[in-house]
Amino acid sequence: MSRIVNSTGTREVTISNAPPYVALKKGERLPTVMTVATSDPSGGAGIEADLKTFTAHRCYGLTGMAALTAQTPEGVYAIHEIPKEHFKLTLDSCLRDMRVDAIKTGMLTKPAVEVLYETFSAMPADARPHLVVDPVLVATSGSTLVSDQSVIDFIKTLSPLATLLTPNAYEAGRILGRESLELNSVEDLIDVACELQKTTLCPNVLLKGGHAPWVDSNGQKRVTDVLRLGNKTVLYRSVFCTSENTHGTGCTLASAIASNLAHGEALQHAVFGGIQYVHNAIEIGCTVTQPHVKKNGPINHVYAIKQPLQEMVEDLSYSAHALRVDENRSNSTASSSNSLVSQIRDSGSFFEYLISDPRVKPHWETYTRHEFVRCVADGTLPRENFRFFLEQDYAYLDNYAQIHCIAASKAPTTEDFDKSVHIVSEIKTEMEKHREKMMRQFDISDMKHFDQIKMGSALRNYARFFDDVARNGSWVHLCVALSPCLMGYGNALRNFKDKITVPKDDIYHSWCEDYLAPWYVEAMDAGLILLDRVCQMSDDWDTLCKIYASVCKLETEFWDAALYYSPENL
Amino acid sequence: MSRIVNSTGTREVTISNAPPYVALKKGERLPTVMTVATSDPSGGAGIEADLKTFTAHRCYGLTGMAALTAQTPEGVYAIHEIPKEHFKLTLDSCLRDMRVDAIKTGMLTKPAVEVLYETFSAMPADARPHLVVDPVLVATSGSTLVSDQSVIDFIKTLSPLATLLTPNAYEAGRILGRESLELNSVEDLIDVACELQKTTLCPNVLLKGGHAPWVDSNGQKRVTDVLRLGNKTVLYRSVFCTSENTHGTGCTLASAIASNLAHGEALQHAVFGGIQYVHNAIEIGCTVTQPHVKKNGPINHVYAIKQPLQEMVEDLSYSAHALRVDENRSNSTASSSNSLVSQIRDSGSFFEYLISDPRVKPHWETYTRHEFVRCVADGTLPRENFRFFLEQDYAYLDNYAQIHCIAASKAPTTEDFDKSVHIVSEIKTEMEKHREKMMRQFDISDMKHFDQIKMGSALRNYARFFDDVARNGSWVHLCVALSPCLMGYGNALRNFKDKITVPKDDIYHSWCEDYLAPWYVEAMDAGLILLDRVCQMSDDWDTLCKIYASVCKLETEFWDAALYYSPENL
The missing domain is CATH 1.20.910.10 (Heme oxygenase-like)
Known part of the structure; x- marks a missing residue:
């Protein structure tokens, strides 16, 4: 990797050409996904979780920020709404100059919904990107940006244009105008999903069962997510994750589904991939908070990603290889x-x-x-x-x-x-x-x-x-x-x-x-x-x-x- | 993967438990990196490029937004500055509740620099995260947020606290107060890097040579990046990438270096990994703009990442495996x-x-x-x-x-x-x-x-x-x-x-x-x-x-x- 080139101790390192990966083509046509949502600077949810998810799905991410929060898993400390004019310029310029294969929405503001609806409905139907609407009413951390009722009105405006709506049990109840839903069986879940299709006019609805787990005959806590795909039903059954660290799971799921759609996957496969990804991200988890933060921590978006520098050291074609192999060799014989x-x-x-x-x-x-x-x-x-x-x-x-x-x-x-x-x-x-x-x-x-x-x-x-x-x-x-x-x-x-x-x-x-x-x-x-x-x-x-x-x-x-x-x- | 469970055509899909990856531990202690910079909603540069880079480096990303732009590779259409109070709440809450191993700065505003400097200098020296300062004066797309002179003042304030300063040739000239630099040889580059150390009081300086390429004896255009590491010098030599799509390379390099530092890599290795990553991201490239956008397109941050759903299909432990294998089999025998x-x-x-x-x-x-x-x-x-x-x-x-x-x-x-x-x-x-x-x-x-x-x-x-x-x-x-x-x-x-x-x-x-x-x-x-x-x-x-x-x-x-x-x- 390096050698001494002169007496002053200067070292010289060669950067290799990009290796001839079999699977890579130059100028790759990456699928592109835009998140229209609110920023969570602590990185667990919102725009940040969305961008991480797009990236982990080998997609190119864009952002349309409706608002910024100052928040951590401990709470929301401030909200800063982005002016309508700025949001409009952002959305317009991105849709004009960039290719956008899918849009995913999260926590929104009134101006953002208005602009998004105007822009989106003005596009010819066959030129519209996929739209995945995550009807965020209450963030896992317990805070909300605008009143529930106005959010519900937004959602009803956008839903008929969307490819998919992804409510949890609470959100489903609020959208249907009921204080609480009786969800005691899979049949109940299916009925509610059908009702949501009728009420929102969204052709496909994924009703998430995470807030309504059930116990099977072996005493194992389980979750069923119900997808109404037109007039068909798909049930996704999984084991309930007991982790306390589930901040941002809703954002992540909708973003993963949007990413899979941008890759050209069929909706039921896109949903499968999304649920499985979130399931893994919760199960594997991560520790990134200070010790006093006990719950509501983020999930692990990057569990399947490898550190590039480590890969380069293992990879013959990089100049890092030679040096590090030598270093490791001398370490391991000396120390252990x-x-x-x-x-x-x-x-x-x-x-x-x-x-x-x-x-x-x-x-x-x-x-x-x-x-x-x-x-x-x-x-x-x-x-x-x-x-x-x-x-x-x-x-x-x-x-x-x-x-x-x-x-x-x-x-x-x-x-x-x-x-x-x-x-x-x-x-x-x-x-x-x-x-x-x-x-x-x-x-x-x-x-x-x-x-x-x-x-x-x-x-x-x-x-x-x-x-x-x-x-x-x-x-x-x-x-x-x-x-x-x-x-x-x-x-x-x-x-x-x-x-x-x-x-x-x-x-x-x-x-x-x-x-x-x-x-x-x-x-x-x-x-x-x-x-x-x-x-x-x-x-x-x-x-x-x-x-x-x-x-x-x-x-x-x-x-x-x-x-x-x-x-x-x- | 699925079977018909009843006469109405409902399908049932099983989500697998997270597979027992050898390399994964539950609750992984992910390295954490925060970007303090400006948002580029079109995703090529700024906060967005930073988050993509952290994610691609298996790091956990956080954000501190100084401002939002509305921009694409075609130009900057609007800038929205975030109020000082909101920025301060963001930084304070993240540093209090989250673990932050490294901070990377990009395009800043006056309030953001002031808050960052106050907060950072008030921390005990041994508790400070790594700080990588990318002294952005002019974005590749040709726009700047504040006057060059005030940016230079910011940089001089922050630099003595930083682990690394990463100017390009133009920025180096402005920091040194000279209209243009004579950079005709590697020795010139080394001299300027040394001068920057003295002027900024930053212990380590990476002077990027991308804006001053040179031609070797075979007619090959080459680039040398010079790292002054205390009183040592490391030269990184690479072949010049001829791509027109280099939007966000500066942000990405500083973010990749910060990620590697957060992983615990030594600075000269962190820089090697960063340069090589950016080199690959440019070389491999991506197509994500509309056809009328001819240059200044983004680089490919995700070249080494695999699509999770595809991996699940290939992986025996996922329920997706069985179905997709069958589908592929019938496709390939039928079609080709x-x-x-x-x-x-x-x-x-x-x-x-x-x-x-x-x-x-x-x-x-x-x-x-x-x-x-x-x-x-x-x-x-x-x-x-x-x-x-x-x-x-x-x-x-x-x-x-x-x-x-x-x-x-x-x-x-x-x-x-x-x-x-x-x-x-x-x-x-x-x-x-x-x-x-x-x-x-x-x-x-x-x-x-x-x-x-x-x-x-x-x-x-x-x-x-x-x-x-x-x-x-x-x-x-x-x-x-x-x-x-x-x-x-x-x-x-x-x-x-x-x-x-x-x-x-x-x-x-x-x-x-x-x-x-x-x-x-x-x-x-x-x-x-x-x-x-x-x-x-x-x-x-x-x-x-x-x-x-x-x-x-x-x-x-x-x-x-x-x-x-x-x-x-x-």
């Missing part, structure tokens, strides 16, 4: 390992260290003492459950081999590379054995059967986790993620060795014996050595423990799925 | 291939189609008739060049094997998977042969030699391209990217077959013979069949041609590097 390595010595091996970690231990125990294995060992597992297991396991091995390929591609040395490639061929041999066993046992004649196995949800979640580690993790992370499968089966069978009472000629017996055989013990020994090697390459054992715990849990769920399998559950 | 496949029939094979494409052809020709091959064939290539080539080629094969592993992990069928894994083992055999040859020929005894080969810039660019396709492309893209190496070597040697005059016992001779041998011809035949298969799986042949052209160019540059190699060039 010594004290940590002595910690492993105490535990015997890094594997022992991992499974003794308080976060891993309960999952490791549940996994390696799983009822599924006992039921195979004593022959009490129904045949159809075992068949389901073998099929899922076959599909798992396919994925397992793929992930080992990615591990190979990240291997630090030729030797590690060769070992990974060797494991891949061993997995392929195991898959062949699986196929033969299943064809004999279950009278399968068509090889296509194996390509058509449908992944169950336990396997999908497991594969997703591998995929995430493969995308975002290092070789070390991958080695740790791939370990519990190898180590767990061997240990589980050892735990249940005395319970193997199923006859020797039964497929259950040979399945048990496989994981006790000398070749498997050898593979486990190699796995132990690999973990010892890997732990010395990382000083973030915390993350390694978390990965181990997660995978042990996924293994448990994989066996749960087989144990409790019934064709109707799928 | 038929007419396209008849196009291949005319060309004989998809390979012939690719190398006849006008974008590919010139690069394919230059590659497969490369002087390097002639010089090996007739023995005129200096030995040290050949040694350099073999070493780079060895390192290339290592990378080539890795990328085949990733291709395997993306293979659509077990058969494709097995083929890729088989190729990996063949490449490993070839690498062994390479090693033995080189050890004999160049008297190398230490195997470590091969692990220590330093990648030259041609190889780095090539590897970077593979890496990009591996990250962002599909199996089809990867197969196409991996093809030119295989097909090109065979065809090049066929083109120069008659020129092989080097003695049979020479290493040059055996190198030539390798690519004419029956095993290689077989491999090429398999490669032809693969391409025919692959092209039927894609209806975006345009991208496939572009990939093929890029890789042929990278192969040419790889041979160029060996042909023109000299130890000093490295």
Whole structure:
């Protein structure tokens, strides 16, 4: 990256040309979205949340400010209304000189609604951008800009021109002129959404259920959002997020939907993407307030974004690469390992260290003492459950081999590379054995059967986790993620060795014996050595423990799925 | 994703829980950056560009608006100043309730500077956020908010408290009280930067060279940005971007630097990241204006961001996955291939189609008739060049094997998977042969030699391209990217077959013979069949041609590097 060019200690750094991204074209036609709303300088809601959402959706954002607040999650301290004339000049100049694919409205003022309505209704219907109206009556922080009744009048003016109206339960009640709504069932929600279509003349209405959660038969709090799409209904069901930090969720949802519409997505897909994005942004969350601020904090708009400088360091084409790689190398060899390595010595091996970690231990125990294995060992597992297991396991091995390929591609040395490639061929041999066993046992004649196995949800979640580690993790992370499968089966069978009472000629017996055989013990020994090697390459054992715990849990769920399998559950 | 739940046609969609991202922790402590500046509603500069930049840097953005403009790239139509009292309430409440790691200033008003200075100087020095001052005098669009002289006074007030001041050449001149600066050499730039440190009392100054480009000995227009870091100097050299769309580059640079500082990066790295980000954002660009707007358009702040909904469709853990995969599958089998496949029939094979494409052809020709091959064939290539080539080629094969592993992990069928894994083992055999040859020929005894080969810039660019396709492309893209190496070597040697005059016992001779041998011809035949298969799986042949052209160019540059190699060039 840099070298000394003269005796005065001047350093020279080369800025690289933009790399030839496969997915990028020069002068990209970015979708454009304008927010017409009020500014929240603390960044959690309003114009600021909208711009963050547009940006996180790879859209180009524009703003039409109706008013500015001075606010934080603690309260609203001042409101400054923007003069009508200034707002009009802003809207007119943007619509004249810029391409605007969608407009999203939030908290508005009387002048802003008037100007927006005049301008928008004067455009030819087919030249109008998408309009998503979020009928903000009360901000999460408890303050409102103008009287509820005049806001409701604004909304009724704009709604017939809009693509979508996104009220919550409270706003729906006020728009319909009722103090409170009885929302005790999904049918109630659908009825209210239909009524809103009639009252507002907006062709599509998304009635948000976040303020009216319900409890399912397992005691889980759930939310249903109802989309009336013309004369069709789509229900979006999710688990209720318990976070206290939900400032700006309404703005964010409407902005995400507008962004997806600007990308050309169909409305029901745009809404799906919006709800899922907000759900993730709440779940993942962020800490950006001072300690005395206890609730109403903002959501994490940027959870899926990577820091550019970090990407440049990892990316061969940037001049930052060389320097930082060297720096990291010298750091990691110098700092970490010594004290940590002595910690492993105490535990015997890094594997022992991992499974003794308080976060891993309960999952490791549940996994390696799983009822599924006992039921195979004593022959009490129904045949159809075992068949389901073998099929899922076959599909798992396919994925397992793929992930080992990615591990190979990240291997630090030729030797590690060769070992990974060797494991891949061993997995392929195991898959062949699986196929033969299943064809004999279950009278399968068509090889296509194996390509058509449908992944169950336990396997999908497991594969997703591998995929995430493969995308975002290092070789070390991958080695740790791939370990519990190898180590767990061997240990589980050892735990249940005395319970193997199923006859020797039964497929259950040979399945048990496989994981006790000398070749498997050898593979486990190699796995132990690999973990010892890997732990010395990382000083973030915390993350390694978390990965181990997660995978042990996924293994448990994989066996749960087989144990409790019934064709109707799928 | 969805199923019919009742006879009225209601659909039900499940929102997934946030996936267990390895890299994410709940309640993430996001770096926070506040912009104190003026709003540009058209989104290219000012507060809007700042917020986009913070977001693209995975930072949490806050705003302190000094004024609002009504503007577009065509001009500034109105300015609305925010009252001092409102600005003060905004700044005070944000600094009290929110964590602010860095502040970036842009175009300011007198009241805003006064409040900012009072507040900032009243904070204990060790509790102050980083302050990056962008001394905006004239916006790219040619308009200014207050008189230059009062702005200069503001800047002089704030600068001693700032971490960094980022003037361009014009602003530097005005701050130093001179009508124009003589900037004819890097030394001139350094002198001015030093003078700015003395005049403003800001400890660090980044003097931007974009307004004073220079031409190097190859006629290439270049830019040098000079950072005075205390008493050290760092020079950032880049190629001048010829784009007319550079609206908001100043705001964006200062915001990117502030974001990197908030992430805890050292100042010289923060500046590197900032310059590189702006460089990419200009180079990649975007089209968001109406056709009559010809210049001064905005840069692409979101070039590295992926659309969340698209990511969800590709991601197993989202319920969007299942539906969209099915939709895509039925689309792609239905729509594409038929007419396209008849196009291949005319060309004989998809390979012939690719190398006849006008974008590919010139690069394919230059590659497969490369002087390097002639010089090996007739023995005129200096030995040290050949040694350099073999070493780079060895390192290339290592990378080539890795990328085949990733291709395997993306293979659509077990058969494709097995083929890729088989190729990996063949490449490993070839690498062994390479090693033995080189050890004999160049008297190398230490195997470590091969692990220590330093990648030259041609190889780095090539590897970077593979890496990009591996990250962002599909199996089809990867197969196409991996093809030119295989097909090109065979065809090049066929083109120069008659020129092989080097003695049979020479290493040059055996190198030539390798690519004419029956095993290689077989491999090429398999490669032809693969391409025919692959092209039927894609209806975006345009991208496939572009990939093929890029890789042929990278192969040419790889041979160029060996042909023109000299130890000093490295």
